[in-house]
Amino acid sequence: MIPSQAETDDAWHMPLAALGSLREGESMARHTTLGVGGPARWFFRPANRAALVRAMQLCPAEIGILPLGRGSNMLVPDIGIYALVVDLSELNELYLEGCMVRAEAGVRMSRFARQCAEHGLSGCEFMATVPGDIGGGVVMNAGCFSQQVSDTLKSVDVMLRSGEMVEFDADELEMSYRHVELPNQSIVVSASFELRPDSPDQIRERMRTMRSRRSSTQPLAQPNCGSVFKNPEGDHAARLIEAAGLKGFSIGGARISSQHANFIVNEGEASSADIVELIRRAQRVVKEKFEIELEPEVRMVGEWM
Ligand SMILES: Cc1cc2nc3c(=O)[nH]c(=O)nc-3n(C[C@H](O)[C@H](O)[C@H](O)COP(=O)(O)OP(=O)(O)OC[C@H]3O[C@@H](n4cnc5c(N)ncnc54)[C@H](O)[C@@H]3O)c2cc1C
Known part of the structure; x- marks a missing residue:
């Protein structure tokens, strides 16, 4: 309903x-x-x-x-x-010119990374391993393996709720770890990046290494949303959740992964309520044991009880 x-x-x-x-x-x-x-x-x-x-x-x-x-x-x-x-999946054009790459919001980050590698452009190798689109990548300032969107982002075209288009330079967006300032209810329509020239073979090799590190440490075979919590300053959410004794803990069809404690996996029949209950349980227990507030990285959209 x-x-x-x-x-x-x-x-x-x-x-x-x-x-x-x-x-x-x-x-x-x-x-x-x-x-x-x-x-x-x-x-x-x-x-x-x-x-x-x-x-x-x-x-x-x-x-x-x-x-x-x-x-x-x-x-x-x-x-x-x-x-x-x-x-936004139909907005999926990609344009390359020299070291500049402009992509519409619906371009898959993996496709972006592949194209950059083909043209000998380095700086976004990590995108080969993140399953989102360019728009979502900008909004989350996605990153891993010591790279993040803000390292190479130059500007974004944003549609305001009124339908008006505005261009922002990246340095107007106050980007930090998984944080970007954008007008309320706006849509990132396209983003421009400046990359560095490098050998396509070396770029592809770095992408391969990143992929294999990820598949050996994360539960990629089951539905998940990547890291559920942001890492608190100077620590790791996964370490805290594990130390709190919650690795492998489940509610309904959702489980805190026994491979990586900052992942929650849907074992098949999970509901959103199961997942949220696990999120709240992890927050509560980590707060009680370590006096640390875990902040969700996953976007809980809509209305929650
Ligand atoms: C297996 C796995 C591994 C992951 N690994 C990483 C990782 O290493 N690093 C990392 O940072 N993330 C990781 N993630 C999380 C996720 O892939 C990233 O946050 C990604 O950037 C989200 O992109 P998306 O297109 O799926 O966004 P969505 O999930 O569709 O949206 C996320 C938020 O952005 C908003 N949004 C989406 N597109 C736009 C737009 N065009 N304009 C305005 N708002 C928009 C949505 O409304 C929502 O609030 C992982 C996820 C999975 C499943």
């Missing part, structure tokens, strides 16, 4: 069907790597940037929008989400 809210004038969304694909009540479990989450009230995949602008203009200001990349860092409640979910 979708959250009960006073129905807004239902006619506003009808023209969206001509601007891309529009579904009502689409299960978000199909669009998140955790494989959980109830229905989106409206689920819209704009055909192109112009369609996205028009949709933002048509969608009443009181209706929230939820930009969606690959859903690899997103937790949606079991009751679903009363919003216009905007799936």
